[in-house]
Amino acid sequence: MSRPRMMNRQPVLIEKAVFDGYDFGIQMPFIEGANKVLLRRGGFFIRRGEHPLNRHWRIPKNKLNSELDLVFHELLELGQDRFTESWQSFQEKLEQAQASPQRDAFIWGMQLRIAPLAGRGVLLSGDYHPGVVAVARRMRGVFLGKSTSWRIDASAELVRSNLILELGLAEEQIELLDIVQELLDDGSVAPAEGMPRISLGGPPQEATEATSTEEVSNEIYLAAVSPIERTEYSAQAISKALEGYSLLDHQPVGIAHLLQRTSALLADDMGLGKTRQAVIAAHIRAAGQPILVVTLSSLLINWEREIHAVYPAATVAQQKFAPEAQWMIINYERLGDYVTVAERYAVMVIDEAHRLKEPTALWTRHGFDIAAKIPNRYLLTGTPILNRETELHTLLRLSGHPIGQLPLKDFCEQFSGSPEFRQNLRAQLGDWMLRRRKDVLPGLKGKQRQLLAIAMSDEERRQYDVIRLEDKPIFARLGALRFYLEQLKIRIAMDLLSELDPDDKVILFCEFKPTVAALKALCEEAGIGHVTLVGSDSTAKRQKAIDRFQQDPDCRVFICTTSAAGTGNNLTAANYVFFLGLPWTPGQQDQAEDRAYRNGQLRMVIVKIPLIEASIDQQLWDLLLAKRQVSLELIEPEGQQEALAKKMLAATIGTVS
Structure with missing residues (x-):
């Protein structure tokens, strides 16, 4: 047939x-x-x-x-x-x-930038997409033709959240800049005064004063949280409750700090075991009732492991509501799903609590809705201040601290803007915030930063200047320059890798995903064992990369973006940390460094920071130093500030490459 x-x-x-x-x-x-x-x-x-x-x-x-x-x-x-x-x-x-719309159909390769404006609001710029225009218009944004950007009277976190919800963008596609900008009389923008400026050159411009006299209220509605109260736990009762636990010398004090207050901030330096202290305090305080833990999506598995390390028989659920679970672990994006069931939890633990610093972000509002229904609220963060004093206001408000009840304007007038004001605030926080530095760990061998001065070749300098002086908005040029300088440092990173001993391991922090891909290819070519981690990786893939780096002696390089791997992960197998690009805040830098420099680290940690001379690299480093001084004055006791400043200076060594 x-x-x-x-x-x-x-x-x-x-x-x-x-x-x-x-x-x-x-x-x-x-x-x-x-x-x-x-x-x-x-x-x-x-x-x-x-x-x-x-x-x-x-x-x-x-x-x-x-x-x-x-x-x-x-x-x-x-x-x-x-x-x-x-x-x-x-x-x-x-x-x-x-x-059946696919909202992410045309977002491939998109990059957006959000920067704060002097006075109020932010500036949104980057690649064109009609969805970006729609978000900006819904938020009553004004388009500035001279700088091809949108001026929006809202917070950076709120603008970013709306863009992610509208377009399905990944977090790494939206860069949050921290250089305050001001509008100029020709409709363009330039960095504002106050902190060291990042200057890209070009014709001089003069700032103009705002002409609007419109009164705008910056107060945000957030659910009322019960005031902080002292609990019934005495020092003797806590000592008895902690019998049988294996703890480091400093940890019982941290557990007691949480247990003796219905709400408190544990702000220990990264790597001192805040998670372990919070797990034990929450378990004791809950007395058999359920506990809610809020953390980053990348840290869900880490929290479950830590709970089971202390309480092997504990029932733990992740993300999906489970009425029978003793522990419920969720990420910030899921907070809205737990507002209606919040009453069942006795303790709320908020990890990386600085993520709630922005009162207009949707997850902050949901966090307050939940906190209003839970009697005990433990806040954890090693970086309570990323940039400025006002970031503490929302955390104080969430805890029920009296200072948090002040209107933001009054808070700023009393506690921000000068070293004296910051000292006043520090004195008010003593009973609420407990912070210990790593010197409480006698086994840690120390951390040392090394600045490496790098010179560009004539051709590299010519290309740098082409980008710097392009006829593009300042944010586009700034982003392009940071990317270009990071690409130049790839060869520096490979040279540094070749100098390491066979038992050395290193974390390579990048700001851009293409740099991660380039380093991965070069490591493969050189036969160097490595893993990578970027923001688009699944939770399972992230954990697999971390476990291999920690456990496999042949896996010597952990290549990652700072936004994806700079918080929460334990990477103590590394004794070197390289930054190919600098983050915008000292808190982000410290968090990233302390993936290696934390409890469990048995070697000296060397942090190498290549800075390309006569470029925005040095300007950004100066900006980070200025912000670090603000943080030092606020969260460290006055009598220790001079010694700590000298110690930080001594821990940073300039070397010549």
């Missing part, structure tokens, strides 16, 4: 269609002259081979839908009867795409 002969199907006009809520992506066969039809409707052909929608036409919804029948007949006519597509099927394919 002969096989049936297969007939060639005639091609259709639309092979595939997607829709993101704003634009269509249409894949179609080649038709002579079709490009003119689509270009007239604002179409754009995606040529980049790595783009997920390579060889698709991207067309705005309103321009296509308004002339859909005309577009269909023009394409059909150009096809000269080669296509079988009917008007009905043509229309149905687009309707089906609209019915």
Whole structure:
């Protein structure tokens, strides 16, 4: 019996269609002259081979839908009867795409930047997307043509949250800059005074004073939280409760600090075991009732392991509500799901609590809604201040501290802006905040920073200046310069790796994912065992990378972005830390360094920071030093500040490469 002969199907006009809520992506066969039809409707052909929608036409919804029948007949006519597509099927394919929008269809490769503005609000700039425009308009933003950016009267965290919710962007696609900007009289922007400035050059500009006299209230509604109260736990009762636990010498004091107050901040230096102290304090205080833990998504597994290390039989649930679980661990993004069941928990532990510093962020509001229903609230962070004093206000408010009840304006007038004011605030925090430095760990061998001065070649300097003086907004140039300098340091990183001993291990912190990819390829070529971690990695993949680095002696390099791996992870197998790019705050830098410099580290930790001379590298380093001084004056006792400042200076050595 002969096989049936297969007939060639005639091609259709639309092979595939997607829709993101704003634009269509249409894949179609080649038709002579079709490009003119689509270009007239604002179409754009995606040529980049790595783009997920390579060889698709991207067309705005309103321009296509308004002339859909005309577009269909023009394409059909150009096809000269080669296509079988009917008007009905043509229309149905687009309707089906609209019915199931893929909001992240066109966000590949997008980068956005958000910077604070002097006075109030932020500046949003970066790659164009109609969704970005929609978010900015909904937030009553004003477009500044001179700087091709949006001025939005809201916080950076709120703007970022709205962009992520609207477009499905990854966190690393939105860079939060920390250089305060001010509007100039020609409509452009420049860094404001107050901290060391990052200057990119160009013609001088003069700032203009704001002309608006509109009164705006900055007060944000947050649920009222019960005031801090002393508990019934005496020192003797706590000592008895801690019998049988294996603890370091400093940890019983931290546990007692939490147990003796209904709410408190444990601000120990990174690596002193805040998680272990909080687990034990929460378990004792809860007395068999359920406990809610809020942490970063990357630390969920770490918290579960820590709970089971102390209480092997504990029932622990992650992310999905489980009424029978003694411990419920969730990330910040899931807080909204637990507002209605918050009453069942006796203790709320908030890890990396500085994430709640922004009162307008949705997860902060949900955090307050939950905290208002839970009698005991333990806050943990090794960096209570990332940039400025006001970041403590929301945490004080969340705890129920009397100072937190002050309006933000009054708080700023009393406690921010000068060393004297910061000392006053430090005195008010003594009973609420407990902070110990790593010198309580006699086994730690110390940490030393080494600055490496790097010179650019003539060609590299020429390229640097081309980027620096480009006719682009300041944020675009700043981001491009940081990326360029990080790429130059790849060769420096590989040279440094070649100098290490066989038993040395190193963490390479980058600010950009392409740098991670480049270093990975070079390590593979050189036969150096390594793992990588970036923001898009799953929780399981992250933990697998951490475990291999910690346990496999042949895995010597941990390549990562600071945003993805700079908090929470235990990487004590490393005795070296290299920064190819600097984060924007000293708190982020310290958090990243202390992935290696923490309890369990048996060797001296060497932090190497290559700084390229006569570039924004040195300006950013000066900015970090200025911010570090503010933090020192606020969270450290007055009598220790001079000694600590000298100690930090002594721990940073300049070397010449």
